[in-house]
Amino acid sequence: MTNLIAGLRAEGRRLTRPRKAIxxxxxxSKYPLSAADVHARLKREQVAVxxxxxxxxxxxxxxxxxxxxxxxxxxxxxxESRHGRxxxxxxxxxxxxxxxxxxxxxxxxxxxxxxxxxRFTVEEHSLEFFGWCPKCQ
Amino acid sequence: MTNLIAGLRAEGRRLTRPRKAIxxxxxxSKYPLSAADVHARLKREQVAVxxxxxxxxxxxxxxxxxxxxxxxxxxxxxxESRHGRxxxxxxxxxxxxxxxxxxxxxxxxxxxxxxxxxRFTVEEHSLEFFGWCPKCQ
DNA sequence: CTCTTAATTGCAACTTGTTTGCATTTACCA
DNA sequence: TGGTAAATGCAAACAAGTTGCAATTAAGAG
Ligand SMILES: [Mn+2]
Ligand SMILES: [Mn+2]
Ligand SMILES: [Zn+2]
Ligand SMILES: [Zn+2]
Numbered sequence: 001m002t003n004l005i006a007g008l009r010a011e012g013r014r015l016t017r018p019r020k021a022i023x024x025x026x027x028x029s030k031y032p033l034s035a036a037d038v039h040a041r042l043k044r045e046q047v048a049v050x051x052x053x054x055x056x057x058x059x060x061x062x063x064x065x066x067x068x069x070x071x072x073x074x075x076x077x078x079x080e081s082r083h084g085r086x087x088x089x090x091x092x093x094x095x096x097x098x099x100x101x102x103x104x105x106x107x108x109x110x111x112x113x114x115x116x117x118x119r120f121t122v123e124e125h126s127l128e129f130f131g132w133c134p135k136c137q
Numbered sequence: 138m139t140n141l142i143a144g145l146r147a148e149g150r151r152l153t154r155p156r157k158a159i160x161x162x163x164x165x166s167k168y169p170l171s172a173a174d175v176h177a178r179l180k181r182e183q184v185a186v187x188x189x190x191x192x193x194x195x196x197x198x199x200x201x202x203x204x205x206x207x208x209x210x211x212x213x214x215x216x217e218s219r220h221g222r223x224x225x226x227x228x229x230x231x232x233x234x235x236x237x238x239x240x241x242x243x244x245x246x247x248x249x250x251x252x253x254x255x256r257f258t259v260e261e262h263s264l265e266f267f268g269w270c271p272k273c274q
Numbered sequence: 275c276t277c278t279t280a281a282t283t284g285c286a287a288c289t290t291g292t293t294t295g296c297a298t299t300t301a302c303c304a
Numbered sequence: 305t306g307g308t309a310a311a312t313g314c315a316a317a318c319a320a321g322t323t324g325c326a327a328t329t330a331a332g333a334g
Contacts, residue, residue: 012280012281013281013282014280014281014282014329014330014331015330015331016281016282016283016329016330018282018283019282034320035320035321036319036320049283049284050283050284050285051321052283052284052285052321052322052323053282053283053284055320055321055322056282056283056322069210071208071210073206073208073263075214075291075292075319075320076319076320076321077212077320077321091251091255091257091259093257094260100255100257102251102254102255104247104250104251106243106247110241110243111266113241114228114239114241114266115268117239118228118237118239118270119270119271120228120230120237120266120268120269120270120271121268121269121274122228122266122267122268123231123267123268123269124266124267124268125264125265125266125267126210126263126264126265126266126267127262127263127264127265128262128263129248129251129257129259129261129262129263130259130260130261130262130263131252131257131258131259131260131261132257132258132260133255133256133257134256134257137258149309149310150310150311151300151301151302151309151310151311152301152302153300153301153310153311153312155311155312156311171291172291172292173290173291186312186313187312187313187314188292189292189293189294189312189313189314190311190312190313192291192292192293193293193311193312194311212290212291212320212321213290213291213292214291214292275334276333276334277332277333277334278331278332278333278334279329279330279331279332279333280329280330280331281328281329281330281331282327282328282329282330283326283327283328283329284325284326284327284328285324285325285326285327286323286324286325287322287323287324288321288322288323288324289320289321289322289323290319290320290321290322291318291319291320291321292317292318292319292320293316293317293318293319294315294316294317294318295314295315295316295317296313296314296315296316297312297313297314298311298312298313298314299310299311299312299313300308300309300310300311300312301308301309301310301311302307302308302309302310303306303307303308304305304306304307304308
């Protein structure tokens, strides 16, 4: 939360109820949430925030580096708090959609290799697995 | 093309002009194309096919395993032919959108590790890099 | 604490990517 | 050469995300 205040101030932005509430929802979640998910949880908590504001806030929090955008082949984005969490990846069940964290990232060496081969500068990568969770097998 | 005929027949489906043309467009492309890209190229080649048919055909070709669906953080799907190409991944430039193939996949061992840790059965994975191409750096 | 003002919000409308319903057309086999 | 189920085109619907604008509000100045 202190990161939020500092980050916002540094850009001349304001600390508002929706911003606090949305970051809070993401910090409490054990898996990444879509904008619609966030909106639904806010409603459940009696916090009246428009879905448009959720989208705009997610963009702000992402720019501040407080949340990460995750894509799991669903045709939509998900977001998760980065607070106190290492860079990591996910696995998603093809049956029930369950998402689990993978606390690993073996790609440091590979990134260097890619940069040498392609002459691109690598800024980010995404590594996701898809399969069947124990219940759905 | 012989794969297409065999695959379609095996499911009681038919070989049609749109299906041939769409697979052909994908086989000629050096990078993965969106449905709209495919549609535009068909038009350029005087092949009149509705965009809806492109979407439906991409779904069929994907189910037959002839093409792969690729996601590069754009909010849309791309598709590429699998004919004669190894399983591989991509790098996409944040500046101009240029996409290059990465002919590597160092994830066999990792997959086994993930399966052991999570108890999921891994069926597929996605590994993509994002950065800046030589022209955009 | 009150005032001022630019940042933020909500609402409606819009855009883009993708899917669905249905009547018409067509590939394929008897 | 039909008969028939599969495939197509067109219009409409849907879903995620974005934009314009008037109303609201956080926060610094006094
Ligand atoms: Mn996670
Ligand atoms: Mn490729
Ligand atoms: Zn990683
Ligand atoms: Zn791979």
